[in-house]
Amino acid sequence: MVRRTIKVENLKKELRNKILAARNQLTKDELKAKSDKIFEKLKSLDEFKRSKWILCFVDFRNEVMTHGFIEQCLKTGKKIAVPVIVDIGDRKKDMIASEIHDIGSDLEPGFSGIEEPKKDRISRVDPRGIDLVVVPGLAFDGLKNRLGYGAGYYDRYLARVRPDCSKIAVAFDLQIVDSVPVQEYDLPMDKIITESRIIE
Ligand SMILES: Nc1ncnc2c1ncn2[C@@H]1O[C@H](COP(=O)(O)OP(=O)(O)OP(=O)(O)O)[C@@H](O)[C@H]1O
Ligand SMILES: [Mg+2]
Numbered sequence: 001m002v003r004r005t006i007k008v009e010n011l012k013k014e015l016r017n018k019i020l021a022a023r024n025q026l027t028k029d030e031l032k033a034k035s036d037k038i039f040e041k042l043k044s045l046d047e048f049k050r051s052k053w054i055l056c057f058v059d060f061r062n063e064v065m066t067h068g069f070i071e072q073c074l075k076t077g078k079k080i081a082v083p084v085i086v087d088i089g090d091r092k093k094d095m096i097a098s099e100i101h102d103i104g105s106d107l108e109p110g111f112s113g114i115e116e117p118k119k120d121r122i123s124r125v126d127p128r129g130i131d132l133v134v135v136p137g138l139a140f141d142g143l144k145n146r147l148g149y150g151a152g153y154y155d156r157y158l159a160r161v162r163p164d165c166s167k168i169a170v171a172f173d174l175q176i177v178d179s180v181p182v183q184e185y186d187l188p189m190d191k192i193i194t195e196s197r198i199i200e
Contacts, residue, residue: 011181015147019138022174023062034195035065038170041193042069042134047166051131053079055097058107060114063136064170070103081125085111085153095153097125127160135169135189144169144189144199145180158187166190173197 026034042048054073059066073080081097088094098117100106110116117123135154139147146169148154158167169189173196192199 008181008183012147012150015177015181016138016150019147019175019177023138023172026062026172026174031062031065034172035059035170036068037195038064038172038193039066039069041198042168042170043072045168045191045198047132047168047191051078051166053081053125053130054132054134055081055083055125055130056134057136058082058103058115059136060112064172066134066170067103069134070100074101074103081130082107082115082117083153083157084116084122093151095157097127097130097157099123099125127157128162130161130165132166132168133158133161135167137169137171137175139175139177139180140169140171140189140192140199141177141180142199143179144192145182145186146189147180152185155185155187168193170194 056066056070056073057063058070070080070082079099081099083095084098085093086096100117106117106121107115108118135146135158137146137148146154167187167190169192171192171194173194176192176194176199190200
């Protein structure tokens with residue numbers, strides 16, 4: 001039992017490194033063009049149209065770019081929360097959602113250098129109030145399994161949202177693989193959107 005767990009963790013690590021290297025090859029122009037296509041698709045979905053409260057990650061390094069999407073949502077009256085990593089004691093950390101009003105002035109570099117709301121502007125949103133989570137990740141497969149960055153923050157967060165909350169991942173085509181190694185706590189997505197297709 002223990003041996004099997006170690007093996008899956010190694011497979012996850014290998015796949016993370018492989019996809020990170022591939023994603024690093026994308027130029028800024030490619031990232032922007034592909035991200036625009038991805039969000040055009042997302043905005044056409046009913047899950048987006050009917051959502052009032054959206055939790056959306058703030059892109060870091062070569063992730064699907066979310067700044068433009070977040071800005072448009074705020075302009076059109078959607079409520080937006082972004083992830084914040086907080087200490088919960090016992091040297092443990094957890095992810096919460098914090099509302100933002102202005103992506104240009106509400107954020108500062110936080111956990112791991114990722115932009116987060118300024119410490120004095122954190123305004124926690126109840127996970128049960130979120131209608132749509134835009135989920136980042138490193139690799140996904142046709143069964144909508146997800147491989148993240150290895151901290152389990154999204155697996156733990158997504159276990160707390162309402163059952164009817166939509167979990168939609170955004171990723172580039174190069175992040176879609178035949179099969180993602182999963183463990184019992186890994187939660188699948190409802191949809192995965194890439195620049196060329198929607199996996200549902
Ligand atoms: N629901 C959960 N409850 C408790 N611990 C969990 C849960 N989900 C994941 N974990 C812990 O988180 C660790 C990392 O999980 P995993 O390798 O799946 O990360 P990940 O999904 O790639 O990361 P992330 O979601 O942060 O991008 C695991 O060792 C596991 O023990
Ligand atoms: Mg996981």
